[in-house]
Amino acid sequence: MFLSVCVPHENLFNSIAVDIVTQNITRSYDFLPQDRVKYYQIFDHGHVVHVIVMSKQLIVAGIELGGTGCKVGISNEKGEIEERFTIETITPDKTLTLLYNWLSEKQKQYNFKALGIASFGPIDLHQNSDTYGYITQTPKPHWQYTNVVGAFKKLNIPIAFDTDVNAPAMTETRLAGGRITTVVYITIGTGVGIGVCVNGRSIHGLLHPEGGHLKCLKFPGDNYEGNCPFHQSCVEGLINSKAIADRLQIEPSKLSTVPDDNPIWNLQAYYLAQLCAAIVCLISAEKIFIGGGLAKRTVLFTLVRKHVQQILNNYIQAPEIIDHIDEYIVPSSLGEDIGVISAFDLAQEVLKKE
Numbered sequence: 583m584f585l586s587v588c589v590p591h592e593n594l595f596n597s598i599a600v601d602i603v604t605q606n607i608t609r610s611y612d613f614l615p616q617d618r619v620k621y622y623q624i625f626d627h628g629h630v631v632h633v634i635v636m637s638k639q640l641i642v643a644g645i646e647l648g649g650t651g652c653k654v655g656i657s658n659e660k661g662e663i664e665e666r667f668t669i670e671t672i673t674p675d676k677t678l679t680l681l682y683n684w685l686s687e688k689q690k691q692y693n694f695k696a697l698g699i700a701s702f703g704p705i706d707l708h709q710n711s712d713t714y715g716y717i718t719q720t721p722k723p724h725w726q727y728t729n730v731v732g733a734f735k736k737l738n739i740p741i742a743f744d745t746d747v748n749a750p751a752m753t754e755t756r757l758a759g760g761r762i763t764t765v766v767y768i769t770i771g772t773g774v775g776i777g778v779c780v781n782g783r784s785i786h787g788l789l790h791p792e793g794g795h796l797k798c799l800k801f802p803g804d805n806y807e808g809n810c811p812f813h814q815s816c817v818e819g820l821i822n823s824k825a826i827a828d829r830l831q832i833e834p835s836k837l838s839t840v841p842d843d844n845p846i847w848n849l850q851a852y853y854l855a856q857l858c859a860a861i862v863c864l865i866s867a868e869k870i871f872i873g874g875g876l877a878k879r880t881v882l883f884t885l886v887r888k889h890v891q892q893i894l895n896n897y898i899q900a901p902e903i904i905d906h907i908d909e910y911i912v913p914s915s916l917g918e919d920i921g922v923i924s925a926f927d928l929a930q931e932v933l934k935k936e
């Protein structure tokens with residue numbers, strides 16, 4: 583059982599009481615939280631109860647800027663989505679203006695203190711660069727060198743910016759309450775992105791991780807050449823929604839109608855598993871999360887896990903891979919809300935630095 587307990591900032595170092603009620607009997611437990619977010623276990627009648635303690639949060643705004651659609655939201659004090667607005671991603675001017683206008687209107691009502699933007703990439707994350715806050719060399723038409731952060735400057739609040747995969751990777755570690763600190767978040771849809779959080783910090787480095795562009799071994803008999811304009815048959819070029827749809831000779835919007843037993847999903851899993859196995863070997867991630875439009879298909883997880891075990895071939899002697907891979911390669915527990923909530927978390931982080 584998981585419990586989430588929310589306390590005001592000023593009460594952070596006071597004792598917290600948790601009541602567990604089963605069959606009309608209440609049992610009370612007290613403990614002292616030791617940090618902003620903390621994970622505890624309570625042993626209640628032989629059962630482990632996982633308790634996540636978090637301080638009440640300031641109200642912030644968050645944008646998930648995706649290649650196909652954008653979501654913007656305002657948080658409440660628990661960091662949940664209080665109000666939201668969704669639009670299709672069209673041209674940069676129209677998209678960013680619609681998002682700005684919505685936020686500008688809501689600012690009067692909610693007085694949010696910061697904005698987090700989790701964006702598709704590649705993006706410039708170097709604070710001293712002339713193009714900081716821009717989407718840079720994207721294959722997406724019209725969006726090359728778009729100033730995303732600049733479009734929201736008039737809100738006059740601190741703005742945090744990261745990729746739409748790094749931000750969810752960070753949020754997944756927060757949700758784990760300290761149990762795991764090194765995770766990878768993969769998204770598969772119009773592109774394939776990977777976000778990496780190591781020891782609780784997202785990886786930027788030269789640019790930011792671009793694992794979707796790893797080259798990989800072709801599936802036996804797969805004659806599709808790949809559609810990445812830079813590498814042709816990288817993971818993204820082989821398994822983005824257009825690549826899968828092209829093989830089936832349908833439109834990407836029709837992919838949801840393809841049945842689970844179509845062999846295309848095994849082929850997709852084969853390529854995705856190569857990326858996951860590389861992540862296990864290179865980053866030693868404690869958990870891999872997969873999201874995005876194509877990850878809504880549950881059977882994909884079953885197939886990816888099987889291929890990952892085959893590729894690693896018992897070399898990585900970790901129970902997470904050998905015995906519990908069902909809990910190792912998983913969808914986000916927040917489902918599709920992970921994007922906006924992770925943008926809220928970016929905003930909370932920038933407020934801490936102010």
Ligand SMILES: [Zn+2]
Nearest residue numbers: 795810813816
């Ligand atoms: Zn590529």
